[in-house]
Amino acid sequence: MDDLNSTNRKLPFGIKLPAKVVWTKRTKSDLRTGLLFLSPWLIGFFAFTLYPMVVCFFFSFNNYKTKRAPARIGLQNYRDLLVDEKFWIALNNTMYMVIIAVPLGLFASFLCAILLNLKVRGQAFYRVVYFLPSIVPTVAGTILFLWLLNPQVGLVNTLLDRIGIDGPNWMADPNWSKPALILLGMWGMGGTIIIYLSGLQDVPQSLLEAAELDGANWFQRLWHITIPMVSPITLFNLITGMIGMFQYFAQAYVVGGGDNLGRPLDSTLFYSVYLYQNAFLFLKMGYASAMAWILFIIILIFTLLLLKVSDRFTYYAG
Numbered sequence: 001m002d003d004l005n006s007t008n009r010k011l012p013f014g015i016k017l018p019a020k021v022v023w024t025k026r027t028k029s030d031l032r033t034g035l036l037f038l039s040p041w042l043i044g045f046f047a048f049t050l051y052p053m054v055v056c057f058f059f060s061f062n063n064y065k066t067k068r069a070p071a072r073i074g075l076q077n078y079r080d081l082l083v084d085e086k087f088w089i090a091l092n093n094t095m096y097m098v099i100i101a102v103p104l105g106l107f108a109s110f111l112c113a114i115l116l117n118l119k120v121r122g123q124a125f126y127r128v129v130y131f132l133p134s135i136v137p138t139v140a141g142t143i144l145f146l147w148l149l150n151p152q153v154g155l156v157n158t159l160l161d162r163i164g165i166d167g168p169n170w171m172a173d174p175n176w177s178k179p180a181l182i183l184l185g186m187w188g189m190g191g192t193i194i195i196y197l198s199g200l201q202d203v204p205q206s207l208l209e210a211a212e213l214d215g216a217n218w219f220q221r222l223w224h225i226t227i228p229m230v231s232p233i234t235l236f237n238l239i240t241g242m243i244g245m246f247q248y249f250a251q252a253y254v255v256g257g258g259d260n261l262g263r264p265l266d267s268t269l270f271y272s273v274y275l276y277q278n279a280f281l282f283l284k285m286g287y288a289s290a291m292a293w294i295l296f297i298i299i300l301i302f303t304l305l306l307l308k309v310s311d312r313f314t315y316y317a318g
Helices: 002-006 025-059 076-082 085-116 123-135 138-148 155-162 177-187 190-200 205-213 218-229 231-246 250-256 271-281 285-312
Strands: none
Touching (some): 025 285, 076 285, 085 177, 085 190, 085 271, 123 190, 138 177, 138 250, 205 218, 218 231, 271 285
16 A cells, blocks of 8 residues: 555645556455446446437437438437427426426425424324325326316315315316326325425434523524524425426326327426327427437536535535
8 A cells, every 4th residue: 555655646636546556356356246236237227228318319310200210310300399389388387397396395395294293192193194195106196186176076176165165177277287286296295204304303402402492482493493404305305306397297197198198278288298299109209309308408407506506505514
């Protein structure tokens, strides 16, 4: 080790790298063992992630409709997307869900986690009840909500009618279809609640007790201690929720019945739904590949922006 350090090359910030690595039998054996343990992940990554990405990038510059060989057309797919009215409708619908559904879901999840963190009798039972909807299969949960929100015989409109409120048409009304899907998403937010709950249990009780002794009320302790301490979890849930919402597909597919995607009046035509239509219904694989790469760039930009501004609202105790 001393010999290696004596031949180190100096790099910026005091980083040192050995000028020459000595490949001993032990080093080679450790490398082979490490690669052996990594091989399942490496095979999966190269076969099911990297290779499809490279092929998708190639197809995005081609006119490829599966029945004929790809024909190179350069940036034509991307230019066509910019003048495609449905592309902008799908992007607008998706941005609506990202801007409204994700923050609303985070807020509701945090409130539920605070309630479930209270020391009350039957705490474990309440936690199970709140988490159960998140393990209901997506298709089953969506069909259940289609029945609950049925404008004629649905339970929700029936209860609203009992108190003198004329319920909306929900999935049949383009003004209410996305709010209905947001309600569906909030019903299954158990996973986010559990993550918040784990963070709340890591908040130092000494800080809360000291603040209480200083005269801070419940809201002041929440605002000045609890929320800053769980801010890294909020950032994690925000980024993962945003990425998931940009890929929103299954619920909208079930609502459209597979044949009438985007109903009513394209109000549930989300980006991934329109990508699916182009790829597997219209067989425009090149066009869909261009859509996939644009979505990748959009998600990457939003993620980097969130990470860039996260220092302003994220506190790391370490």
